[in-house]
Structures are given as C-alpha cells and as structure tokens.
Amino acid sequence: MYVPDNVVTNDDLTKVMETTDGWIQERTGIKERRYAKRFEDTTTTMGVEAAKMALENAGVGTGDIDFIIFATLSPDYYFPGCGVLLQRMLNMKEIGALDIRNQCSGFIYALSVADQFIKTGMYKNILLVASETHSYGLDFSTRGRNVSVIFGDGAGAVVLQPTTMENQGILSTHLHSDGDSAEMLSMPNPGFHAGKFWKEKRPPEPAQPYGGIFITDALLEQKDVYPFMDGQAVFKKAVVKFPEVVREALDANNLKTTDINMLIPHQANLRISQFVQQQMHLRDDQIYNNIQKYGNTTAASVPIALYEAWKEGKIKEGDLICLAAFGSGFTWASALLRW
Numbered sequence: 001m002y003v004p005d006n007v008v009t010n011d012d013l014t015k016v017m018e019t020t021d022g023w024i025q026e027r028t029g030i031k032e033r034r035y036a037k038r039f040e041d042t043t044t045t046m047g048v049e050a051a052k053m054a055l056e057n058a059g060v061g062t063g064d065i066d067f068i069i070f071a072t073l074s075p076d077y078y079f080p081g082c083g084v085l086l087q088r089m090l091n092m093k094e095i096g097a098l099d100i101r102n103q104c105s106g107f108i109y110a111l112s113v114a115d116q117f118i119k120t121g122m123y124k125n126i127l128l129v130a131s132e133t134h135s136y137g138l139d140f141s142t143r144g145r146n147v148s149v150i151f152g153d154g155a156g157a158v159v160l161q162p163t164t165m166e167n168q169g170i171l172s173t174h175l176h177s178d179g180d181s182a183e184m185l186s187m188p189n190p191g192f193h194a195g196k197f198w199k200e201k202r203p204p205e206p207a208q209p210y211g212g213i214f215i216t217d218a219l220l221e222q223k224d225v226y227p228f229m230d231g232q233a234v235f236k237k238a239v240v241k242f243p244e245v246v247r248e249a250l251d252a253n254n255l256k257t258t259d260i261n262m263l264i265p266h267q268a269n270l271r272i273s274q275f276v277q278q279q280m281h282l283r284d285d286q287i288y289n290n291i292q293k294y295g296n297t298t299a300a301s302v303p304i305a306l307y308e309a310w311k312e313g314k315i316k317e318g319d320l321i322c323l324a325a326f327g328s329g330f331t332w333a334s335a336l337l338r339w
Helices: 021-028 043-058 082-089 103-119 142-148 179-184 217-222 231-252 270-279 298-311
Strands: 006-009 032-035 067-071 096-100 126-132 154-160 169-177 262-265 320-327 331-338
Touching: 021 270, 043 082, 043 126, 043 154, 067 082, 067 103, 082 096, 082 126, 096 103, 103 126, 103 154, 103 169, 103 298, 103 320, 103 331, 126 298, 154 298, 169 231, 179 231, 231 270, 231 320, 231 331, 262 270, 262 298, 298 320
Parallel strands: 067 096, 067 126, 262 320
Antiparallel strands: 006 032, 126 154, 169 331, 320 331
C-alpha cells in the first residue's frame, strides 16, 4: 500500500468549509485522511509505489509480470488509462494493461477478472493495482462538504499467481450491479451524456453545428463539475447488499459467518461497517476498519485495509478472508480467500 505523507484532519477542513470534527465523526467515523501532494503525486505514481512493495513482497520482478490490471475512478487522463502509464513508469515489457472503472467495487471486480485469467492458464503473474486521487477533484466548500469530507487518496496493490495448494487462494468471487439509481452516486459532468439520463444536467443548445455540449461555459459558471451523492440512498442500499453478498460467498463454499477469520469491507463509512457487523453477528476481531485514518479511498480501500491487517498479524496462513464492497453504479461484490 501507499498513502501520501500529507495528513488532513477534520479540524483542517473546518478552515475551508462550515463543518466540525464532531459532525464528520458522527456521520462517517473519519478522523483524518491523506491528500496527494499537488503537482507531484498522481493516481499512477501512487499506484507505482504500492506496486513496488507488492512485487518485493511476492519475490517477483517487473519482468515476471505478464498482465496489468488497474482499478480507479480518478485516472490521470480521461484516456489513456493508468495501466499503460504504470507499465511505462515501471519499464515493463509490452504486456497487456486493463483498466477497471467500477469505483468502490473496482478492486474486487479486478480480482475476479485476474482470477479467471490465471485459472485458464493465460497468465501466471498478474499485477493488480487500485489507486485513487480524490483530493484534486473535490468541492472544498460548504456546498460540497457532504461528499468532500469522506474521501482520501492512496493506493493498494497485489500480485496474483497460480497455486498448487488445494483449497487455498481465491475460492470464489461474486459480482453484481443495479443501474436503476446510477445517478445517486455519480460524477456526470463533464461527460458525453448530453443530459439524456438526467434532464437537469442537459447543456444549453449550442450555436455551433457540432460539439459544444461536453464542457460548456454554463458548466463552469455553475461549478457543476463535482461528484454528486445522495448519502441516504447509498446507505440504505449498502446495508442490504453488503451482508447479502458476503452470505452469497459463504453459501457458495458451504461456510458460515463463524468460519470467517477476517471480513474486510470497502471503507465507505464506519457506520455502514458497524451496521453490517451487527447484522452478521461478527466479533470485533472478525472485521477490519481503517477508514478513521484514511477516509474512503474507493477502489484502493480494500487492498489498503488488506495490507494493514496482514502487516498487523491479523491475517495468517490458512485464515478465511472475505472482501466485500459496494459503491457507485450501484455495483457490489465479494471475494472469499483462503490465505
């Protein structure tokens, strides 16, 4: 994992918007988060730092990697994706690079894709990176506080390889989506939708015969270029789908919640994690949360938490680990691992 050195506390945010440490902690559980160093850190560079650690821990070199998967909602460029930029920075061979845009569920979706490639024998060493730079694109005003106080920057990475050990590794992955409420957690502008799905976001009719509806003066004047979130709608759906997808993974492997050694949920909101823990009757030592110090790092949150739990000795060989995520789309997913 990699997180920037720049620690931003709730008190720091009170200097740029109307909020309080108590207000933020009560609603999210977050005490502080990390922000990228402007003009130095990017989603790719943070991903590279996490990747270097993962490669070292796995005992493989960049020359051994035969495929890259990069999950993010905050790419350096609109296109190309971060996968090729990481390949360039690490001086890797001309291997394939796939970018995953599944937001908070991105890491688990990417894990599922990588699992299939390895099971079929197509690739033997896959580098999977999830990285986010939210702080460059948030609305740090009172108007944007409901979203901006939640998110932080960081990256996580894993190396995936085939195993000859029976009943070890990725046991199963489970992926879902429901686009009915896609706009409830979204960043519609700038975009190519032209207001088709969200009439209030329809740009004015341009005078020119072509184009003129991607980035407009009205968008910039209204500052309509920030993420939107209906927090209540997200919470209501998440607290249903989180435990549901965890149980799906357990059922698929004939296991019970009591078999779980560690549940690592996407760090969306501490209140969601606590609700899920209560619903599933999990002990405190069966669930790992670190949103208090990093905020929500979307795609990166699961691998960051996975790495910290492992480093702290809370994950040991033979343990049953469940990963779960829910986010924009809506998409949600789980993965069951035998460490």
